[in-house]
Amino acid sequence: MQFATWNVNSLRVRLPHVKDWLAGNPVDVLALQETKLPDADFPREEIEGLGMAVAFSGQRTYNGVALLSRAPIEDVVAGIPGFDDEQKRVLAGTVGGVRVIDVYVPNGQSVGSEKYEYKLRWLAALRDYVAAESTQHAHLVVLGDYNIAPEDRDVHDPKAWEGSVHVSTPERAALRALLDTGLVDCFRQFDQPEKSYSWWDYRMMAFRRNAGLRIDLILANTPLAEKCGGCHIDKAPRKLERPSDHAPVVAAFDI
DNA sequence: ATGGCTAACATGGTTAGA
Numbered sequence: 001m002q003f004a005t006w007n008v009n010s011l012r013v014r015l016p017h018v019k020d021w022l023a024g025n026p027v028d029v030l031a032l033q034e035t036k037l038p039d040a041d042f043p044r045e046e047i048e049g050l051g052m053a054v055a056f057s058g059q060r061t062y063n064g065v066a067l068l069s070r071a072p073i074e075d076v077v078a079g080i081p082g083f084d085d086e087q088k089r090v091l092a093g094t095v096g097g098v099r100v101i102d103v104y105v106p107n108g109q110s111v112g113s114e115k116y117e118y119k120l121r122w123l124a125a126l127r128d129y130v131a132a133e134s135t136q137h138a139h140l141v142v143l144g145d146y147n148i149a150p151e152d153r154d155v156h157d158p159k160a161w162e163g164s165v166h167v168s169t170p171e172r173a174a175l176r177a178l179l180d181t182g183l184v185d186c187f188r189q190f191d192q193p194e195k196s197y198s199w200w201d202y203r204m205m206a207f208r209r210n211a212g213l214r215i216d217l218i219l220a221n222t223p224l225a226e227k228c229g230g231c232h233i234d235k236a237p238r239k240l241e242r243p244s245d246h247a248p249v250v251a252a253f254d255i
Numbered sequence: 256a257t258g259g260c261t262a263a264c265a266t267g268g269t270t271a272g273a
Contacts, residue, residue, distance in 0.1 A: 009261075009262070009272080010261090010262055010263080012262090012263095013261090013262070034262095034272085036262075036263070060263085060264090061262085061263050061264070061270090061271090062263085062270095062271075062272090107271080107272060107273060108273090109271085109272085109273090145273095147272095147273070164273095165273075166273065199273070201259085201260075201272095201273070202259085202260035202261055202272095203258080203259040203260045203261090204258090204259055204260085205259095206259095206260095213273075215273080242261085245260085245261080245272085245273080
């Protein structure tokens with residue numbers, strides 16, 4: 001099975017890219033973030049027309065997550081149970097016996113801001129949720145836009161980013177706490193090209209300069225991670241006209 | 256240099272992203 005994650009930065013704008021990408025990359029499950037669509041406007045027929053099942057939790061303008069799957073999606077749960085949040089950032093479902101949790105971690109704006117505090121509270125709630133899900137499911141994958149670069153090698157210019165949002169010590173500690181529930185960063189299980197990133201700013205020709213961050217992650221619990229045969233970032237869609245600022249990340253599992 | 260682009264909502268300029 002192949003799982004992929006992609007922050008599309010508006011599914012309305014990016015639907016053609018998503019359809020083209022799926023045609024060339026027939027993954028089993030694609031988790032989307034920043035659909036920016038209320039559920040009533042979700043292009044359900046377009047996705048189902050590709051022969052895929054779909055689940056979504058969205059809102060207008062901001063956030064929004066969706067799961068696209070070749071096989072049926074069971075036991076769909078939106079949000080973090082017990083964590084009161086207006087923002088549509090989490091969607092879980094079971095596909096082929098694997099529990100899949102699609103996450104769009106808050107941006108955090110700047111260290112010390114109200115949004116930063118929300119990001120840390122949100123990550124603590126996610127950790128507890130994932131810990132609970134781990135006890136219920138043999139195979140678990142938590143994938144999405146984490147808005148945290150795990151290590152300095154995931155940052156194009158660590159000096160310039162030092163201490164700022166996406167790399168700050170509390171954020172990295174929160175990601176570590178999430179991993180410590182028993183998850184593995186699939187990408188780092190394999191040799192990878194140096195300077196591998198999944199997001200590049202639209203400004204300053206950042207993509208051309210490869211001035212990016214690796215903030216889109218596929219985390220699998222240990223039993224599933226042991227079956228991971230590869231993980232890569234697909235930069236191709238970032239080169240298209242009117243791209244998302246994020247690239248898809250794909251992981252393959254021998255299950 | 257704290258901007259630079261892009262998208263949404265709106266229909267000019269603000270908010271947000273990362």
